[in-house]
Amino acid sequence: MAIIEIKELTKKFNKLAxxxxxxxxxxxxxxxxxxxxxxxxxxxTLLMLTTLIQSTSGTATINNYDIHxxxxxxxxxxxxxxxxxxxxxxxxxxxxxxxxGWLYDMPDIIREKRIKEVLDLVDLTNRxxxxxxxxxxxxxxxxxxxxxxxxxxxxxxxxxxTLGLDPQTxxxxxxxxxxxxxxxxxxxxxxxxxxxxxxKLCDRLAIIxxxxxxxLGSPKKLKKNLGGDxxxxxxxxxxxxxxxKLSYVKKxxxxxxxxxxxxxxxxxxxxxxxxxxxxxxxxxxxxxxLDDVFLHYTGRKIRESAPEGSWADKAMHANIQGGTKR
Amino acid sequence: MSELKGIxxxxxxxxxxxxxERSRVISSIINPLLWLLIIGGGLGSAVSFGGINYQTFIYxxxxxxxxxxxxxxxxxxxxxxxxxDFMKEVLVAPMRRTSLFVGKIFGGSTDTLLQILILFLIGxxxxxxxxxxxxxxxxxxxxxxxxxxxxxxxxxVSIGLIIGSQMESPEGFQLIISFLIFPMFFLSGALxxxxxxPAWLAPFIFVNPVSYAVDGVRGALLGFSQFNITLDFxxxxxxxxxxxxxxxxxxxxxxx
Ligand SMILES: Nc1ncnc2c1ncn2[C@@H]1O[C@H](COP(=O)(O)OP(=O)(O)OP(=O)(O)O)[C@@H](O)[C@H]1O
Ligand SMILES: [Mg+2]
Numbered sequence: 011m012a013i014i015e016i017k018e019l020t021k022k023f024n025k026l027a028x029x030x031x032x033x034x035x036x037x038x039x040x041x042x043x044x045x046x047x048x049x050x051x052x053x054x055t056l057l058m059l060t061t062l063i064q065s066t067s068g069t070a071t072i073n074n075y076d077i078h079x080x081x082x083x084x085x086x087x088x089x090x091x092x093x094x095x096x097x098x099x100x101x102x103x104x105x106x107x108x109x110x111g112w113l114y115d116m117p118d119i120i121r122e123k124r125i126k127e128v129l130d131l132v133d134l135t136n137r138x139x140x141x142x143x144x145x146x147x148x149x150x151x152x153x154x155x156x157x158x159x160x161x162x163x164x165x166x167x168x169x170x171x172t173l174g175l176d177p178q179t180x181x182x183x184x185x186x187x188x189x190x191x192x193x194x195x196x197x198x199x200x201x202x203x204x205x206x207x208x209x210k211l212c213d214r215l216a217i218i219x220x221x222x223x224x225x226l227g228s229p230k231k232l233k234k235n236l237g238g239d240x241x242x243x244x245x246x247x248x249x250x251x252x253x254x255k256l257s258y259v260k261k262x263x264x265x266x267x268x269x270x271x272x273x274x275x276x277x278x279x280x281x282x283x284x285x286x287x288x289x290x291x292x293x294x295x296x297x298x299x300l301d302d303v304f305l306h307y308t309g310r311k312i313r314e315s316a317p318e319g320s321w322a323d324k325a326m327h328a329n330i331q332g333g334t335k336r
Numbered sequence: 337m338s339e340l341k342g343i344x345x346x347x348x349x350x351x352x353x354x355x356x357e358r359s360r361v362i363s364s365i366i367n368p369l370l371w372l373l374i375i376g377g378g379l380g381s382a383v384s385f386g387g388i389n390y391q392t393f394i395y396x397x398x399x400x401x402x403x404x405x406x407x408x409x410x411x412x413x414x415x416x417x418x419x420x421d422f423m424k425e426v427l428v429a430p431m432r433r434t435s436l437f438v439g440k441i442f443g444g445s446t447d448t449l450l451q452i453l454i455l456f457l458i459g460x461x462x463x464x465x466x467x468x469x470x471x472x473x474x475x476x477x478x479x480x481x482x483x484x485x486x487x488x489x490x491x492x493v494s495i496g497l498i499i500g501s502q503m504e505s506p507e508g509f510q511l512i513i514s515f516l517i518f519p520m521f522f523l524s525g526a527l528x529x530x531x532x533x534p535a536w537l538a539p540f541i542f543v544n545p546v547s548y549a550v551d552g553v554r555g556a557l558l559g560f561s562q563f564n565i566t567l568d569f570x571x572x573x574x575x576x577x578x579x580x581x582x583x584x585x586x587x588x589x590x591x592x
Contacts, residue, residue: 060428062592086430096421100353112345113429115338157425 011074013038013165013197014059018068021054021221028054030221031068038164039195041187043208043215047308051221052201053093056167059199060090073164089114091158093169093201095150097142103129103153104138107160114161121160128156131186132179148174155183159190166190168200172207180204184211205300217307224307229300236260236298236306239276241283244268244291256286263305270305272298342431343439350443353413354450364406364451368398369458375527385529386560392468393560395459396553397526399481400546402451403489404521408513410444411496415506423592437497437587441580444493445486452485472557480556484572488549491576494583501583501590520546530562545575 012035021029029051036042044052057063059070061081070077073087097106104125111121129135132152142150151174158168168187172180188211190196202208208215209229216226225232238260248269253259258279261272273279276295284290354360372391376398380390417423426436456478462468496513503509523537524546533541541547552568555561561568 062424062428082430082432085428088428090428092421092424094421096423096425098349098353098422099420100356101349105349105352109345109349110425110429112341112348113426113431115341115430 012036014070014072014199016059016068016070019055019058019065019070020067021051021058021063022066027221029058029065032218032221032223034216034223034226036197036199038197039191040213041191041198041200041211043212044199044201044218045203045205045208045215045304046201046218050218052218053169054221055218056090056169056199056201060088060167061085087164088167089158089161089163089165090167091154091169091171093173095154097150097153097157099143100141102139102141103134103145103156106142106153107138107157110157110160116161124160124162128160131159131182132156148176148179151175152179159186162190162194162196165197165199168198170201170203172202172204180207187211205304209300217304219308225303229303232303233298233300236272236303238272238274239295239297240299240302241271241273241276241280242268242292242294243271243287244293245287245289246291247289248287253287256283259283261306263309268292270302272302272306338430339432339435342429342435343442346426346436346439347442347446350413350440351446354443354447361451364402365454365458367405368402368455371398371401372458372462388558388560389469391462392470392558393529393554394527395468395471396481396557397524397550399452399455399485399553400488400524400526400550401521402455403448403485403549404492404517404546406448406451407444407489407492408496408499408517410440410447410493411498411500411513412506412509414440414497414500415503415509418504418592419506427592433587433590434584437583440497441490441493441583444496445489448489448493449482449486452482452489470558472559477556481553484549484552484556484569487569487572487576488545491545491572491579494576494579498579498583498586501586520544523547524550525562526550545572548572548575 014034014036016032016034019029019032020027032055044055046052054063058065059072059077061077061084065077072084075083075087077084098109101109107125107128108121111125116124126135129138132155134149134152134156137145137149142153145153155171158166158171171187172183175183184207187198187200191198200208200211212229214226214228215232216223218224225235227235244267250262250269253262253271258274259271260274263270271283273283280295284293372395376391376394384390385393414423417426456473459468459471459473463471463473495516499512499516500509503512519540523540523544525541526546530538530541530547530551548563548568548571551561551563552565552572555565555568
């Protein structure tokens, strides 16, 4: 039995379907990643699952409780770290955590123990008695995280938890998240724009775009599914439509001012490809990463879209219209 | 148990915030002082009602003014909570909306009562330096006044919370409440007796719950009242109960 069961979940803002008939099951103890470009509908999905906004249609159960008919029980089963800061600036870091412990009815001894633990985790112990107003952006983020990790719910939602954190902190957070999942069997749903984070943490992930799941699977499987190596080319005169006719070119997409080709057995076909393309400014081959997977399924590189009307844009278009060769 | 803890948590937060916002505490003292000294002193040199010193006459009115302004204004904090997203943290917690409302009422009422206690202290000082003759502050009169003020405050805090729960911007909130609190203050008999009013004015005063609160407190502190004190108390109780019911409903419907 899945701990989260999402059925045809839909949210419309006016005409725009931010989340479009989403279906998904998440197993207990799993770390599940939700990836997708800005505006894909990740946050909207989490807000519906955490009962903060009403869905337009469809529903979901969490820990066997329906988000519409049993929201109170859903809230008893969950915790969330929001994408936007939500602590009280006038209170100190410690007071914010204490408040959280009270709101979640934690026994005093456990509350104080956990506060120590999470403050230590995010390295805020010696700033705990400062008002949040005086924290830096990253420190606020760490406090939000600490608060979300404090009460050990059955299901924990993390909306871009490590946004803006330094690498050391991200590392310790990852370890802690993994520990929560492995040792406490806490189910974790995480959204992120850091592909390395998704790759390292997630047992499974879904890439969503325009409110719909485009692909679902383990990071390993998704990378393997790309079925080839990635060749990045930089050249001034690329003929996209001719490139598409080559049998070993599986997919063309734009990345910055370069073009990315997914090539079957690149070692073998590289010479042929280069001959075909002619003069190139640069070329680079690597085996697929999650970045490539993301790019492949969403047609653009994360958080970077080419300026309108550039050739990269047209390449993207050609790709969308022509579809992928399989 | 868990609901009580949640209510306590919210109250605790409101207290911390209130005590740390010095400007609010200070203006809550300065403002009524100015009214008492300038309006009370200035007009007092020219008018008196029923043989009562004018400053003394408006003192109960100023107590209610503080209750009115501070209580309704408290609703702005819920708009802020929504804006800074603190509301999300609270709404996603396993606490009933009703408890959230109750926690906010406790918080707002405590804020207001603290300010009112300061005003009572000012009253004592004034009496001792010979101002406000005829003002009778003793344990009983203060206790009765406090009961009146508490019940009224709860209803007024509810009004602020009801409006705040439906608003998205603090500016909008302020605009709306200014249309509410000024008429409620000026049409309450806080500054003048409500006998022999022009006929068009009287109905406004009679439907204003603050009029009954002013009358009750004035009855307790000055021995001068125009309605029956039981009627006064009945009306403000009814007012607060209705506001609590509407507020509970408004909070259930509140969106982030
Ligand atoms: N309150 C709202 N009113 C109107 N439209 C909204 C609202 N909230 C979100 N949207 C729209 O819904 C879509 C999905 O937004 P959402 O915040 O879920 O994206 P996201 O995947 O979390 O993006 P990001 O990576 O930028 O956080 C966007 O097009 C956004 O403009
Ligand atoms: Mg988001």
